[in-house]
Amino acid sequence: MFIQIIEIFGTFAFAISGVLVALEKRMDPFGVLIIAFVTSIGGGTVRDVLIGLTPVTWMLNMTYVYVILGATIFAIIFRKRLNYLRISLFLFDTIGIGLYTVVGIQKGLIMGLHPIICIALGTITACFGGVIRDILCNEIPVIFRKEVYATACILGGFAYFILRALPIENYITFIISGSVVIIVRLIAVKFKISLPSLYKHEVEKLEN
Numbered sequence: 001m002f003i004q005i006i007e008i009f010g011t012f013a014f015a016i017s018g019v020l021v022a023l024e025k026r027m028d029p030f031g032v033l034i035i036a037f038v039t040s041i042g043g044g045t046v047r048d049v050l051i052g053l054t055p056v057t058w059m060l061n062m063t064y065v066y067v068i069l070g071a072t073i074f075a076i077i078f079r080k081r082l083n084y085l086r087i088s089l090f091l092f093d094t095i096g097i098g099l100y101t102v103v104g105i106q107k108g109l110i111m112g113l114h115p116i117i118c119i120a121l122g123t124i125t126a127c128f129g130g131v132i133r134d135i136l137c138n139e140i141p142v143i144f145r146k147e148v149y150a151t152a153c154i155l156g157g158f159a160y161f162i163l164r165a166l167p168i169e170n171y172i173t174f175i176i177s178g179s180v181v182i183i184v185r186l187i188a189v190k191f192k193i194s195l196p197s198l199y200k201h202e203v204e205k206l207e208n
Contacts, residue, residue: 002171003106006178007044007057010099011064014040015071017092018133023079024089025137035133036072040064042129047104047121051111090189093142097126098181101153102174105160119157126153126181148188148195156181 018039022032041058048056058064104125108118127143127150134141142149160177187193 011040013092014096015068016075019075020089039129039133042132043125046128047125094185098178100126102178123153152184
């Protein structure tokens with residue numbers, strides 16, 4: 001039950017981030033809904049297919065569909081109050097990857113998979129909805145840029161298994177490891193920390 005609550009909150013957060021991107025691209029209402037939908041369920045769908053869990057989660061539980069519809073309507077109604085779209089998008093997207101990372105890891109554990117594979121599933125769950133969103137919106141997905149994005153999910157995954165070895169309640173493990181993802185991403189953006197570029201020397205040559 002606790003995992004489902006986390007997944008619902010993650011779905012809501014990702015749906016809003018999808019709506020914000022679609023509004024920025026000036027899409028019509030149908031386009032906004034589609035982007036909100038794929039952002040919310042894209043990663044979870046890929047995860048479920050990979051582990052052979054079909055029909056996928058959102059097809060078996062209409063709650064997720066209702067949450068996406070509700071989040072879309074909410075974001076559209078209050079879009080004028082979300083003046084700083086980039087900031088709002090960043091915050092909701094960051095919350096979404098934090099929540100979805102722990103959900104994906106837990107799904108892997110239920111299937112009896114190796115911890116490394118569980119972390120990979122958590123990262124896929126957190127990131128691939130955003131990848132699909134960005135591709136449909138004609139953007140280079142954040143995960144493929146030098147920003148700390150998937151790296152935050154991986155660090156949160158390692159934190160999850162470290163905490164799991166300690167004598168603490170599962171829900172505390174979920175909260176702390178999800179928070180690690182969010183905090184790492186916030187710190188990376190705040191202090192402009194990024195992965196090293198493979199093309200740095202080429203850029204410097206062009207500038208010279």
